[in-house]
Amino acid sequence: MSVPIVRTLADLRSVVAGWRKDKARIAVVPTMGALHEGHLSLVRAALARADRVIVTLFVNPKQFNSAADLAAYPRTEEEDADKLAPLGAHLLYVPDGSEIYPPGFATTVSVTGVSEGLCGAKRPGHFDGVATVVAKLFLQTGADIAFFGEKDLQQLHVVRRMASDLDLPIEIVGCPTVREADGLALSSRNVRLSAGERAIAPKLVAILDEAARSLSAGAPAASLLQAANRSILAAGFREVEYVELRSAADLAPLELADRPARLLAAAWLGQTRLIDNVVVQPAAE
């Protein structure tokens, strides 16, 4: 069994119209391909909540911050389709670039507030690119429910805000981060890590986990986050972009883990930028 692939909006709409006649509940799982177990976990979650699951594969130029990163982004469409088929995903939508950004395209969806800070501060325009393409994918698929990974936690919050602000009739579901046995969060860009870098990479989450435990024990964030920053550099990362404690509800900055929180970080390992985040249990009163 293979998964059917459609490349045009007209074909997508004709498939979806048939499903709608049957009153099917439709899910979408947006991706940029190079699928791994993290993506597949989203597809499984979608299959459990919907009658039909569309996986989208579009390497969105508007969300990249460098031409080199865009050019180097892994593209493995055939293998991706092979991975999806046994799961039972119903459709792979691989839009031609002109289906997403036709000539003259001039609209940007821009979410303020939650897009600012963290990755938003380091990747100017990134979340505008994400919000714009996700809005289009929601409208093109007409899905009832969409699945996103918590590995990209700020992205999940941006998408939730966008869907709510624009009254898009779609439920947004966040799914837990899938990790390698040593803790490293699965990510399509991990293939770029050298063997030496791969050995260092899981130290990011280990340092975050240890800091999260101290925060849950009531330690104030400021000095702890500085120490975590130094530990990440000492582990062999080249640069730390941020290590921040944020409220789990809305990603507002926190100085103490006095409510459910997340500890988020982004750091460069050689030429690869890794992001991760961990749950921080609130400190007891």
Ligand SMILES: Nc1ncnc2c1ncn2[C@@H]1O[C@H](COP(=O)(O)OP(=O)(O)OP(=O)(O)O)[C@@H](O)[C@H]1O
């Ligand atoms: N390890 C993971 N666990 C759960 N979901 C994940 C994981 N990695 C990615 N996802 C989710 O898969 C969806 C598509 O992400 P994307 O295609 O960008 O993959 P990626 O691995 O995050 O790649 P990269 O960050 O290198 O671009 C997003 O909702 C993302 O949060």
Ligand SMILES: CC(C)(CO)[C@@H](O)C(=O)[O-]
């Ligand atoms: C949501 C997304 C598919 C939009 O291009 C991308 O940002 C991603 O893969 O996380």
Ligand code: BAL
């Ligand atoms: N997973 C988020 C996509 C990006 O880094 O552009």
